Amino acid sequence: MKPSNRLQKTLLSTATSLALASVGMVGLAATAHAQDSFKVGFVTFLSGGASGPFGVPASQGAKVVVDAINSGSLPAPYDSKGVNGLNLEMVEVDEAGGPTKQVEEYRNLVERQKVNAVIGYISSGDCLAVGPVAEEMKTFTIAFDCGTSRMFEELKNPRYVFRTGLDAVADNVGAARYLADTRPDAVRIAGIQQNYAWGQDSWQDFTLAMEQLMPDAEIVNNQMPQIFQGSYSTEISALQTRRPEIVHSSMWGGDMESFVAQANARGLLAQATALLTTGESGLHRFDGQAPNGTIVGGRGPFGGFMPENDLSQWFNKAYEEKYGTPPSYPAAKAAQAILALKYAADNAGAEGVPSADQLAAALKGASFESVSGTVRMSLAGGHQALQPMLYGEYHFADGKGELRNVKSYPGDCVSAPDGYNAQQWIREGFPGSSCD
Amino acid sequence: MTTDRTELALIAVAIAVAAAALFSPNWLVFTLTLALSTGMVVMGVVMLMRAGLVSFGQGLFYCLGGYAVGLGGRFLGITDALALIGLGVVTTVVVAMILGLLVTRYREIFFAMLSLAFSMILYGLLVKSHGLGSTDGFGVVDWTLFGMSSESNGSLMALMLAIALALAIALFLNRYFKSSVGLACEAIRENEVRVEYMGISRQQTLYINYVIAAAVGSVGGSMTALAAGHVDPTMAYWTISGEFVFIAILGGTGHVAAPFIAALIFTLVRTYAIELAPNAWQMILGIVLLLIILFLPKGIWSLFTRKKRAAS
Numbered sequence: 186m187k188p189s190n191r192l193q194k195t196l197l198s199t200a201t202s203l204a205l206a207s208v209g210m211v212g213l214a215a216t217a218h219a220q221d222s223f224k225v226g227f228v229t230f231l232s233g234g235a236s237g238p239f240g241v242p243a244s245q246g247a248k249v250v251v252d253a254i255n256s257g258s259l260p261a262p263y264d265s266k267g268v269n270g271l272n273l274e275m276v277e278v279d280e281a282g283g284p285t286k287q288v289e290e291y292r293n294l295v296e297r298q299k300v301n302a303v304i305g306y307i308s309s310g311d312c313l314a315v316g317p318v319a320e321e322m323k324t325f326t327i328a329f330d331c332g333t334s335r336m337f338e339e340l341k342n343p344r345y346v347f348r349t350g351l352d353a354v355a356d357n358v359g360a361a362r363y364l365a366d367t368r369p370d371a372v373r374i375a376g377i378q379q380n381y382a383w384g385q386d387s388w389q390d391f392t393l394a395m396e397q398l399m400p401d402a403e404i405v406n407n408q409m410p411q412i413f414q415g416s417y418s419t420e421i422s423a424l425q426t427r428r429p430e431i432v433h434s435s436m437w438g439g440d441m442e443s444f445v446a447q448a449n450a451r452g453l454l455a456q457a458t459a460l461l462t463t464g465e466s467g468l469h470r471f472d473g474q475a476p477n478g479t480i481v482g483g484r485g486p487f488g489g490f491m492p493e494n495d496l497s498q499w500f501n502k503a504y505e506e507k508y509g510t511p512p513s514y515p516a517a518k519a520a521q522a523i524l525a526l527k528y529a530a531d532n533a534g535a536e537g538v539p540s541a542d543q544l545a546a547a548l549k550g551a552s553f554e555s556v557s558g559t560v561r562m563s564l565a566g567g568h569q570a571l572q573p574m575l576y577g578e579y580h581f582a583d584g585k586g587e588l589r590n591v592k593s594y595p596g597d598c599v600s601a602p603d604g605y606n607a608q609q610w611i612r613e614g615f616p617g618s619s620c621d
Numbered sequence: 622m623t624t625d626r627t628e629l630a631l632i633a634v635a636i637a638v639a640a641a642a643l644f645s646p647n648w649l650v651f652t653l654t655l656a657l658s659t660g661m662v663v664m665g666v667v668m669l670m671r672a673g674l675v676s677f678g679q680g681l682f683y684c685l686g687g688y689a690v691g692l693g694g695r696f697l698g699i700t701d702a703l704a705l706i707g708l709g710v711v712t713t714v715v716v717a718m719i720l721g722l723l724v725t726r727y728r729e730i731f732f733a734m735l736s737l738a739f740s741m742i743l744y745g746l747l748v749k750s751h752g753l754g755s756t757d758g759f760g761v762v763d764w765t766l767f768g769m770s771s772e773s774n775g776s777l778m779a780l781m782l783a784i785a786l787a788l789a790i791a792l793f794l795n796r797y798f799k800s801s802v803g804l805a806c807e808a809i810r811e812n813e814v815r816v817e818y819m820g821i822s823r824q825q826t827l828y829i830n831y832v833i834a835a836a837v838g839s840v841g842g843s844m845t846a847l848a849a850g851h852v853d854p855t856m857a858y859w860t861i862s863g864e865f866v867f868i869a870i871l872g873g874t875g876h877v878a879a880p881f882i883a884a885l886i887f888t889l890v891r892t893y894a895i896e897l898a899p900n901a902w903q904m905i906l907g908i909v910l911l912l913i914i915l916f917l918p919k920g921i922w923s924l925f926t927r928k929k930r931a932a933s
Binding site: 231232276277279283284285288289290292293295296297298308309313314317318321333335339380381382383385386389 | 892
């Protein structure tokens with residue numbers, strides 16, 4: 186080995202060791218963080234197709250609530266400053282990149298950034314992957330939006346993982362119930378879904394529920410375009426030839442809006458009524474591009490479906506002041522998860538920073554006030570929220586979108602009780618449900 | 622053949638990393654496991670690159686390895702990590718032996734596109750498999766290693782296993798690159814016709830190389846699945862395969878250790894970029910990688926081999 190080469194190697198190895206050591210130091214530096222604040226990791230899509238309609242509004246909704254918590258300007262019962270008196274510090278992480286990367290980033294949040302709790306996850310795959318890791322790492326975690334009904338089927342006996350939103354089964358059972366109530370004579374039902382887990386699950390749950398609730402209706406067609414396809418002319422033609430009366434769609438965000446605009450222009454929505462399970466996110470964006478009478482849902486009492494109460498009035502006002510548009514359902518769901526955290530921290534009975542066990546004990550089976558009314562954590566052994574499901578019709582009047590003929594179905598009416606596989610529960614004719 | 626200096630160095634580094642891991646924070650242990658797993662898949666890409674082929678479909682084998690672990694645990698009741706990885710390798714080798722018959726007839730962009738197409742077919746199949754959770758994927762069951770359960774200290778066990786496998790693969794490939802098949806691959810890259818004149822079947826050489834690269838990729842996928850505890854069809858998506866090619870270019874083809882170093886740098890840059898700039902991490906990652914490519918066109922490993930340039 187030549188001397189110059191040896192020198193080079195020594196230099197390199199020194200540099201490499203230094204780099205690795207500094208990585209370790211950063212990790213250690215984070216441990217020394219003062220514990221006069223409560224740190225929460227907030228994970229949502231900040232890039233990619235789901236960021237515009239979901240991720241960014243959710244992040245904005247969370248920020249509005251966090252700011253208000255720190256300044257103590259929330260209405261009762263959250264009018265105390267901070268969480269358990271501590272300043273609430275939020276660090277954001279991008280959800281893009283798939284479950285494996287989210288597992289990695291979750292570990293980094295907990296161990297490197299030393300967060301006290303994690304709130305987040307829009308993608309069901311990320312929820313399924315992160316759930317077991319959260320339990321393993323004993324970290325208080327709230328899933329605020331992901332809709333898979335497999336979440337607590339796969340994660341048995343959760344201790345630290347909660348979900349403050351409803352699953353997609355509730356969306357589709359609610360949709361079928363709304364049809365049965367408002368369009369009992371509809372016979373020809375079609376669908377269009379994005380071809381991935383969300384679309385496949387939604388269509389399965391919707392058709393199962395329709396068999397029970399409207400046995401005379403006939404499923405005439407279902408189209409499964411790629412996610413983010415953007416152009417739906419083939420699918421619209423295929424749907425038109427089957428002359429449906431109702432077109433069910435679980436498409437979301439830009440896909441849903443493009444489909445509605447294209448189907449409207451092509452005349453499909455003149456012959457059929459669209460039933461959009463996530464249509465609420467377009468409430469202030471359709472600008473009349475969706476025909477009046479289009480049935481929209483907001484994945485529960487969120488966004489435009491929020492009931493009138495102090496919290497929702499405050500949230501609507503604060504959000505619109507800051508971002509210039511009323512909050513859509515992802516923003517409201519994120520706000521709800523942050524409020525759940527405040528509720529848990531305030532009621533944990535802890536001195537200083539509450540531990541994950543104290544937070545979990547406080548939220549388990551609790552009822553807390555939120556922008557969507559009172560939330561009861563009564564499913565999955567007290568870890569899953571039970572809330573009503575709302576559907577209504579979109580109407581465009583005086584340059585503003587509004588919801589009419591809104592119907593609300595109680596939580597028991599749209600969600601399977603504990604111990605039931607959701608699909609099994611629908612097939613058996615919704616045992617134990619009460620819809621009055 | 623006696624153990625040469627490279628082999629001793631590899632073993633020493635592996636032992637050093639394993640020892641350092643005992644005192645590392647848990648997140649670094651996990652990140653290191655993922656980087657090593659990625660490094661193994663990238664090794665496969667590098668093997669093909671040495672033969673002049675760029676595969677944009679190595680995610681196919683990565684995904685097969687991952688799903689073999691997931692499905693083997695879930696439906697066959699296998700919990701032993703090595704048995705699961707073995708299952709992945711066997712499945713992958715069978716698939717690669719069939720696909721290899723076709724794809725090794727093609728070169729350049731045709732090989733790249735064909736490999737990409739096969740990986741996207743698997744992606745499409747998995748997305749349509751509602752029973753396997755479609756795009757959501759599904760969780761990997763708790764696994765065991767030599768009778769020890771992963772529940773108590775899974776991350777460290779996964780890292781130790783990854784180090785052992787990566788070392789075994791690196792040692793094997795170090796010798797393979799110097800073997801007649803390994804050298805024939807480089808010769809094929811330089812001049813295929815001459816290789817045929819020498820009496821070596823280029824078809825057979827490339828076929829063997831392709832199947833071994835697939836098996837190595839499968840081990841990387843299996844390790845990722847064991848460490849992350851979840852598999853989903855994204856593993857076969859073309860952007861993931863593109864990432865492998867990128868890391869291969871980042872590291873260079875000069876040495877068996879290069880892919881592992883490149884994978885570690887890539888992972889660390891990405892995770893710190895995400896932490897520092899949640900809204901612009903892709904840009905930071907892109908700029909850093911661009912700078913590395915600009916100033917080290919032969920990859921990170923060229924830092925270690927500058928003597929050649931100095932001498933000339």
